[in-house]
Amino acid sequence: MTHIRKTTEYLRHCYCTGAKRMAPLITSCAVVLLFTWSFFSWSSALYSSIREDTAAAVTKKLQYLLEPPVFAEVIGRRGENVTLPCILRTKPKNYKVKWTKVEPERVGLENIVMIFNANAFKPYGLLGRRASLRRAHEMDASLLLRHLELDDGGQYRCELINGIEDENVVITLRIEGVVFPYQSKHGRYRFTYPEAKEACVEQDGRLASYDQLYRAWTEGLDWCNAGWLHDGTVHYPIIRPRPVCGGELLPGIRSYGPKDKSHDRFDAFCFTSNNNGSVFYISGSLSYDQAEHACRARGSELALVGQLYAAWRFQNYDRCDGGWLKDGSVRFPISNPRNRCGGIAEAGVRTFGFPDKMTHLYGAYCYR
Ligand SMILES: *[C@@H]1O[C@H](CO)[C@@H](O)[C@H](O)[C@H]1NC(C)=O
Numbered sequence: 001m002t003h004i005r006k007t008t009e010y011l012r013h014c015y016c017t018g019a020k021r022m023a024p025l026i027t028s029c030a031v032v033l034l035f036t037w038s039f040f041s042w043s044s045a046l047y048s049s050i051r052e053d054t055a056a057a058v059t060k061k062l063q064y065l066l067e068p069p070v071f072a073e074v075i076g077r078r079g080e081n082v083t084l085p086c087i088l089r090t091k092p093k094n095y096k097v098k099w100t101k102v103e104p105e106r107v108g109l110e111n112i113v114m115i116f117n118a119n120a121f122k123p124y125g126l127l128g129r130r131a132s133l134r135r136a137h138e139m140d141a142s143l144l145l146r147h148l149e150l151d152d153g154g155q156y157r158c159e160l161i162n163g164i165e166d167e168n169v170v171i172t173l174r175i176e177g178v179v180f181p182y183q184s185k186h187g188r189y190r191f192t193y194p195e196a197k198e199a200c201v202e203q204d205g206r207l208a209s210y211d212q213l214y215r216a217w218t219e220g221l222d223w224c225n226a227g228w229l230h231d232g233t234v235h236y237p238i239i240r241p242r243p244v245c246g247g248e249l250l251p252g253i254r255s256y257g258p259k260d261k262s263h264d265r266f267d268a269f270c271f272t273s274n275n276n277g278s279v280f281y282i283s284g285s286l287s288y289d290q291a292e293h294a295c296r297a298r299g300s301e302l303a304l305v306g307q308l309y310a311a312w313r314f315q316n317y318d319r320c321d322g323g324w325l326k327d328g329s330v331r332f333p334i335s336n337p338r339n340r341c342g343g344i345a346e347a348g349v350r351t352f353g354f355p356d357k358m359t360h361l362y363g364a365y366c367y368r
């Protein structure tokens, strides 16, 4: 430890004096650096072995549960079934296993999904209704979750309780999906937080989490309007920095931080995933009402914005024709960008906003 402290002092000294009187000092600096480097590597080796010991003492080694978990992240789309792995390596004489969903927003409230022991099990809550135990072998404590829903993403804890030393492992469940920005038909920045939340649900989505927005940004989402996220913060993702979108900072997620949920107004970032239906297009120069009738006549409904995004994301839906959606907006999905379809280089769902419903210019996107 003393060696390390000395080394940094040497270095600091070297930098400071070096800046004042450059030329003659540079060589002596190099010498000092060489010397101290050998000290440093030796003492850091010593230091890291000490640190490993203390780390082992602090985060105790698991005795009963397999760590690291077989896989720490499990991925599924809405409607799919997944297995959250948890394997016992030794079985204590008496034990229970408790599966909970870790809900950061509901601190203190335990969101139990399932409790079981060698002989019996009991599911809890809404998640429990879709949960069961895999029991592939006698050491298997893995949880099966059926028919995934949009809200299921997050962290799950498998906790072994034996009355002496309880242990747990945490598995992340990620719902694979797509994030879409959503604006009110009355214009930009009209939603309070509860209104944004409601708007996403109406479009077959949920307010996106920060992680979902971040992933969407890595996948190409560049959007110059700020929107609510599920945790009550407001952000927007920028890939091509420009003065009108927060200046020439590096690309990234721009943050307004937490905002007043009942008074501040922004757009929304919604998240949706796969669905069990399909989107199809009816061509024509239809008004909104005619579009609605056209879908009904084919046993379907005008599509929701989330449904169009899911078709674009999961079925590569590509159509160069503007069509009415249920919310009164007109959009079209582009998977293979080409000049005559909007002229934007990136794939995406394009929007014409909310035209007058009497406009006879567009077809209809229906969902069945
Ligand atoms: C999920 O599991 C249920 C019941 O075990 C089964 O009926 C269903 O087909 C499964 N769904 C998928 C997508 O595998």
Ligand SMILES: *[C@@H]1O[C@H](CO)[C@@H](O)[C@H](O)[C@H]1NC(C)=O
Binding pocket: 275, 276, 277
């Ligand atoms: C299709 O998905 C919706 C929404 O996720 C669900 O309510 C419905 O039961 C599903 N239908 C079938 C046939 O799986």
